[in-house]
Ligand SMILES: Cc1cc2nc3c(=O)[nH]c(=O)nc-3n(C[C@H](O)[C@H](O)[C@H](O)COP(=O)(O)OP(=O)(O)OC[C@H]3O[C@@H](n4cnc5c(N)ncnc54)[C@H](O)[C@@H]3O)c2cc1C
Ligand code: SF4
């Protein structure tokens with residue numbers, strides 16, 4: 001299922017843009033260049049971004065960087081807010097489990 | 105090294121942008137810092153037209169307002185640092201974190217305008233942590249800025265303006281909205297917003313709340329229930345809805361952290377949204393060089409956020425330059441006063457009064473117009489029953505036929521002698537609350553504001569009333585495209601007598617376009633031909649064509665058939681014989697009938 005809003009009565013048709021590839025939990029996924037990690041995951045039908053300390057599934061909530069509900073691990077670095085971080089070609093994204101240890 | 109700026113604005117929403125414009129207009133250097141990816145705050149995700157008056161972009165869509173204000177600011181030399189969070193305000197320094205370059209900056213500013221807006225509230229219900237439970241603003245950000253829908257079938261919690269707007273925007277993006285639940289006994293948002301979704305068939309369930317999200321890994325449904333007078337769920341009234349997304353629109357709370365760090369006194373004033381910084385009528389906090397504006401100061405709307413931004417900005421510019429800007433300041437204060445006179449500002453007026461900032465109320469027309477105009481003339485029908493701060497109907501009409509009676513909160517009246525039925529106001533009204541009607545001898549015309557994929561001229565459509573119920577069938581008579589404003593007018597040919605009911609339509613699905621009676625597969629042209637042959641009565645048609653003899657019992661085809669008769673004969677549906685309603689009204693298996701014989705209890 002594609003969740004892209006391709007045609008829109010107000011915003012017009014989605015302008016063709018560069019498609020990039022990133023990795024999520026070992027899967028190769030496609031995204032648009034203008035996507036955040038969150039929008040890229042959602043457009044691929046993925047709503048579970050991680051798990052809480054006690055194992056509850058977590059997704060995004062505010063989408064503007066305020067609630068930290070969307071934390072993921074990017075290229076090995078935890079606590080990245082998926083909703084305000086642009087996705088990049090070749091990026092490796094993983095679900096974060098629990099708090100995630102800081103990387104120095 | 106600590107960089108120094110004359111004026112720092114935190115937040116590039118409407119309040120911060122207008123503040124920066126007011127400061128830069130007077131030759132002062134301004135830096136705007138915002139943590140978002142694009143400037144505009146809440147504006148870039150708003151695809152609907154805003155209320156207010158033209159001076160503050162009424163009738164312009166939110167995302168376009170954001171672009172316009174940003175360009176104005178850039179042209180005045182305002183500097184922007186996006187993707188940068190103000191992470192702390194200390195006594196001697198302000199710390200910024202640039203996410204993209206992973207850098208910390210330290211700056212100092214002579215004056216600070218804090219316009220950090222608000223964040224969305226959360227409410228508790230079982231399993232509210234599940235992916236699929238999202239804030240309304242988040243859903244908007246995804247669908248309107250990133251063009252992805254986080255689900256297909258939505259439940260919206262909260263019938264304030266935000267919940268209503270998100271529902272409408274979801275429909276525009278192609279999603280289904282199963283229901284809007286609202287705990288109180290009335291719609292909190294503007295009725296014109298509510299009407300837009302009601303006529304498309306979205307139920308607004310008052311005195312209802314969500315009690316549980318269903319699902320293991322993500323939302324697969326929701327349990328809603330009725331609530332009592334103290335908003336507690338009533339046991340036994342639970343209902344399950346098959347939805348995959350639950351969208352919370354239960355209010356906003358001011359983002360006060362930075363204002364508090366700057367030393368501004370904070371007070372709990374529920375009418376203003378919770379904890380807010382205290383400020384005077386010039387938007388100055390209890391700290392001399394710290395000003396605030398917008399949702400941070402009180403949860404309100406974009407026009408007042410803009411005006412407050414200007415007031416704060418002119419005051420800062422005046423302090424820095426020593427110029428006398430009192431004229432600009434009092435002009436903006438007057439604007440604010442006019443906006444805040446209405447009933448929807450009641451809470452804000454009450455809240456502000458608690459720290460001595462007073463705004464007058466009333467002074468606008470409250471009596472709705474009774475005169476509906478001369479039947480037979482193409483004229484407007486305005487359905488805008490509340491005192492909301494809005495007047496594009498008045499300012500857009502080329503013949504001056506509409507007025508709101510002075511204050512912007514007044515109810516609009518039409519001078520039917522002046523109205524030429526041109527439709528300009530229909531396209532401009534942000535409430536999509538103006539329709540065109542004309543009663544003709546054989547049928548009537550209803551012109552409706554329409555912001556969805558356009559139908560074809562001549563297409564047969566199902567007519568919907570104000571609650572989204574099918575009331576008959578009609579035909580697209582004419583379409584007036586509005587390529588710039590995107591609110592088009594679709595003129596419908598409707599059966600006589602329905603001009604006062606029809607407020608929307610749905611298109612037949614392509615395949616079923618011509619089939620009126622699905623059970624017996626009878627097409628429109630067969631019915632039309634039969635009418636031409638003289639079968640102009642529903643019962644006659646039924647016997648002749650077997651129409652409505654199928655298992656649906658006429659549910660689907662009766663009104664459509666009556667509409668076709670009405671359109672062809674010019675007789676209003678109300679005066680047509682509707683035919684007999686024969687039992688059984690749904691197909692019942694013989695087994696059930698036999699079983700019924702065995703035992704008589706239910
Ligand atoms: C769904 C929805 C629909 C709405 N519809 C309407 C409408 O039809 N008409 C209307 O008039 N109003 C409407 N509003 C309200 C209107 O959008 C707000 O009142 C208005 O945006 C408030 O402006 P603001 O500048 O105070 O805050 P915002 O627009 O919220 O901007 C605040 C900015 O501050 C930034 N920020 C916050 N903290 C920091 C920090 N620490 N560091 C850096 N930057 C920071 C944020 O990134 C944001 O860009 C709607 C609001 C919502 C949510
Ligand atoms: S239809 Fe035209 S003339 Fe009539 S009120 Fe609207 S804008 Fe004015």
Ligand code: SF4
Nearest residue numbers: 488494496497533535
């Ligand atoms: S009818 Fe006039 S006042 Fe009412 S929403 Fe439309 S433009 Fe605004």
Ligand code: FES
Nearest residue numbers: 061063067068083
């Ligand atoms: S969803 Fe709230 S911080 Fe990302």
